[in-house]
Amino acid sequence: MDELSIGRWADAYARAWEQADADAVVELFTPDASYRSLIFDEPHLGRDAIRAYWGRATASQSDVRVWLGNPLVDGNRAALEWWTVLKEEKGEVTLPGCLLLEFEAGRCARLNEYWHLEHTAVYPYEGWGRIAEGDTQATKAGAARWISAWKKGWEALDPDPIVAVYEPDALHRSAPLRHPEAGGIAGYLDRCFPDERNVRSRFGVWAASGAHALTVYTATLNDASEGGEVTIAGCDMLRFSDKGLCAEQRDYWNLSLGRLPDGHAWPA
CATH class of the missing domain: 3.10.450.50 (Nuclear Transport Factor 2; Chain: A,)
Known part of the structure; x- marks a missing residue:
């Protein structure tokens, strides 16, 4: 996977979240993919489990806005920082985090993520998500x-x-x-x-x-x-x-x- 391919995958992931489209998101994963939405929990295994998780997670969300950092790509692995501001029943919520992705044949086979939560709207700071060239x-x-x-x-x-x-x-x-x-x-x-x-x-x-x-x-x-x-x-x-x-x-x-x-x- 190269940065361009990862970028297209990431854009589709963000769009699916903003549109609460569980069917679209599962197409980004292999049939037997592992999706660990909280690092301390057992992963959701396979597309049906991922679709069910996404349906539950997005059911109470509205006005979702997703920002993505530049992907850090290393072979079939990519680290992708994300920052989301959305509305739930009790008000606005900010969720920034980082996805650890492993790919097979253009689809994600394993996802692990770490994230934080704030019960107010906070927007990405200057310099967040940047990846620099180097040795x-x-x-x-x-x-x-x-x-x-x-x-x-x-x-x-x-x-x-x-x-x-x-x-x-x-x-x-x-x-x-x-x-x-x-x-x-x-x-x-x-x-x-x-x-x-x-x-x-x-x-x-x-x-x-x-x-x-x-x-x-x-x-x-x-x-x-x-x-x-x-x-x-x-x-x-x-x-x-x-x-x-x-x-x-x-x-x-x-x-x-x-x-x-x-x-x-x-x-x-």
Whole structure:
């Protein structure tokens, strides 16, 4: 799959959502496709299950507007950021997220997604969804260092290894509906690490092309700010500089109470 083909698929997906057309959306998937609408849930398997899910999900939605980021394409994989503003019975809702897509013969065979929700209308910020050109091999190397530094630093609650793989002026958004973190990555870690204990994590590089990589992660930890034991699963759209350091991070994640079994929320 190339960027043009992915772009056409994405446009059809957005149009089907805006028109609440479940029949149109299932045509974008293979007959036995896996569609995981929440990373902690079991996937919807096959076109009939996907059609039923879409019918339920869109039944109460109206005035749906979908924005799409530039796709990050790596072989048969593509990461696609999306941002939706719609109306439900209680008012306007904003849903930004990221799709992890795997294709077979032009149709999606596997979809995993991470998303956030806000009960008001919020529109995409300047620079959201952009993908830059760059040296793919250097990006892959930078992403490998990034996931290693995050695992080491997070589990030890030591910010130094993590800060070392970022540019000094790197732009860090810990969620799409938050402003860039004051103080960058160092400010974010200084704010979060005091509340966290007993971290166990897993990271991977899911796709890379040009200056961008999409990494995925899961972590179980005790987080005082969330009331105790939690599992976090997410993905990060990362832009790397020519020096192989992270220059921009856009984080999408979901959280579940309790420590879930290893691999439960891993994209597959």
